[in-house]
Amino acid sequence: MSNNNDQWLKELDEQAKAKQEQFLNGIASKLKRSRVTEKPQRPFRGAPDFWGQFQLNVDEKLDMFKRNFEAAGGYVLRAATLQEASSIIVEKANELQAKYILRQDVAELERLGLEQALSSISVRSWNDDEQEDWKARAAEADIGVVLADYAVAYTGSLTLLSSKSKGRSVSLLPTLLVAIIPKSSVVTKLGEVLSTFDEMGRENLPAGIHFVSGPSRSADIENDLTIGVHGPGIVYAVIVDDIES
Amino acid sequence: MVWRMKVSLFITCLNDVVYPKVGETMMRLLAKYGIVLEFPNVQTCCGQPAYNSGYWQEAKAAAKTIITAFADSDFVVTPSGSCAHMVHNYVDLFKDEPEWQEKAKQLQGKIFEFTQFLVNVLGVTDLGARFPHKVTYHPSCHGTRLLGVKNEPMELLRNVRDLEFVPLPFAEDCCGFGGTFAVKMSDISGAMVTEKVDHVIETEAEVLVGLDMGCMMNIAGHLRYRDKPVRVMHLIELLYEGVTASNEHATNGA
């Protein structure tokens, strides 16, 4: 069955490649020149030059992140250690009367010890069992717990990179999202994170890179703001001073 | 000292035909600084009505009278930001006629909307005017957005004594004139001028002042239609009245 699919896709791809040449030649001829095949020179890249001077120290970054994230309806809490962070999650879980928590399958989140702390609640780890339908599991979860790869102060955003152990669904499908952010991962500007993707190169990029800047929202009905439309309606950003503890 | 400069007036067809007082007032005002404007009378119209409607051949016919009229002027002053900006379009308009395009480039470098001329070229911001009335200001779109005239009128108004300035809500919104737009899309234009006049009335100003008689004619027309007694003036008229009244005030007081 999949052979047929592969075969058909291969044919489609061959057709597309031929079409591509035609398409691009068409562009060149409309621009009244021959095809450009070498990377074009340009005198600049990215933000205006003065933007490079905009840098904040750690406290300023944390302060700005908090202001922006909260202005968008998110919550920002500080924790000195993972243990403190764990207590925060336990508290929220009880408040929400959560039945089921799903976390990313990473070491730092394992060290939260949620499984032990919340014995009456189901705590599962993303993709630790290949037979499971994880998207469905994520949809059932009350709380999703993720480890942020970065946080951006200027835009009030978390950055989440997907992988085997870091499913995109964990930050998307549950009702409430908790993001653990190592203090050292907080940067000032969006461009600081974006340029790392250029540096990483195509082959090293994950399938999903997600910037999350608060709870899901919409103003489509009479421009009246409503929170929690498709993504999580409640988002906690927990900044941990020392993630190694 | 021999006066070698030729400072000319580009009156614009609207002011020539409907609001000649604006031209007259400008002449009297600048005469106070020793400038008697020349008026090369081969000028007709900047061509904007035809240009904006896509009739560029006809626009060129009008534009050529303007280019010809001011070929030997050192400075050209006009009481309309819209018409001044139209002249800037001549370089593009004549791209297929290099001789005329060259002349257009020359003209572009020496044409000024009135407040630009007064404030930036002559360096005059305070005429000693006195105008004890409640005034609001409509910043015409072409002059403000396309020609960049933003600070000059405000500087002039700021220095008028006893003038109570009240900002116009949503001032930068178009009044709905747009030249032929007001005729072709009359209902949309009507809706826009209605909104503009609602805002003018909101300010409770006695006087509405502006830099472009096209807009003023449009707004005044609707004010009159609704029997609202707001006085509509070009800034030049306000300043002249303010200067004349100030003189009288001074002589009376003395």
Add this chain to the structure above:
Amino acid sequence: MSTQPTALKGSVKERAQLALNNDFLRKAVRFTTERLRSGKLKAAEEHGNWDEWRERGRQIRLHTIAHLDYYLGEFANNARENGVHVHFADTAQDAINIAIKIAAAKNAKSAVKSKSMVTEEIHLNHELQAIDCEAIETDLGEYIIQLANETPSHIIIPAIHKNRFQIAELLSKDAGEELPPETSVLAGYVRKKLREKFLQADIGVTGCNFAIAETGSMVLFENEGNARMVSTVPKTQITFMGMERIIPSWTDLEVMATLLPRSATGQKLTVYMSGITGPKRTTDGDGPEEMHIIILDNGRSLQLGDPEFQELLNCIRCGACLNACPVYRHIGGHAYGGTYSGPIGAVLTPALKKNVAEWDDIANASSLCGACYEACPVKIPLHDMLVSLRRRKVEAGRDDPMERMGMKGFGGVMGNAKVYHNALKLGKIGQKVLVRDGGIRAKIGPLKGWNAYRVAPSISKKLFRERYNSLKTELGGTTKLDPAIAARLEQWRSKQDGGASH
């Protein structure tokens, strides 16, 4: 849900009339556009140096479009390396054919869609329904519009013209139960309903805000989370991308991410900004197994090489021009008659359709105030493009014969000052019949439209040029040139000459 949205009839003027008489529409559009407009101004000011950022955004887009063959090629090749199936479609029909082929091959019964103007442009939903594949809009505003069987009337807020009562009615019908006209309840219903659809759908359809050439990635901006849903849950993903929606690198994305959300809604960043690089990796637990990107032309390439319209391709679809436009504010989006409305729509619709006759009149729905140009984050001179469209209509001989006659008259009169003066002398006489109290109220001929709302002025008894000579005589004798003024003029003049004169 399965029929094509109701076709828009008549001319711009007729549709505008309808809109002008719809009080709710006007109030709603004004309220929302004012909010968005002031949000944008506030955000731009807070960010600072807005004009420098706009210029940078413009340069990035100009450069990319000028080298579009290179960047699109780079993007396609990289995307393919990532495992994406990249397709090229010259026309809307080509794009549809490819999409249908994919859907049919998957035996797809349902497709969930995130907001995409490109898919509206090609009427994708209708075609999918035709092969028994339910096409479900998942953006809240689009979902509402879909239930109403209408097209979106604003690029960012599709249901801007609907009030909560109308929306409650639509959703109640959909729910099979009475829902109160309360935003949170209505949104809550849609969230629950669409959850199921997301999880069951065979195909996820997205648009593309920006493609990143250097890594073959695509970026989506949204606030609700439905674009993430649509690109994470279903097994197959089809992304539609206008061929011009591309930038070179992630570093360049910072500029676009700074300009777009602020211009659209006044936000620093949309709640979700997602960069997708290929289908799921083998060991990933979610993400599409198969991913397609269909790159669409549909008239865009016609703008290439056209110095008056190539900049149109800079557009990042933020909607700021709609929010700034005084005409849009009064007539709303549907009056424009096409997929795209407002100033961008007024130019894009004719430009994409090769300026065919039926789209000529939208270019007239503008007073050329330039607010769109001022609002545009990438400085597209839409006001100039509207004039170009009008000129092309005249050059093609598709102008109104009455107008042509009038303009020929204009040319004749304005081409010669003597003719002009004589015409006015006649006019002065002719108007005597109409003038009362210095004004004209008669609603006849060309005055009909004007005088429906105004009192027209009259031709002055003495034109300025008729007064000049006596004025000059009067002033010439008494004025003495102020030396300071003379100095300023000399100074200014020599600055202009570069010091080369005299």
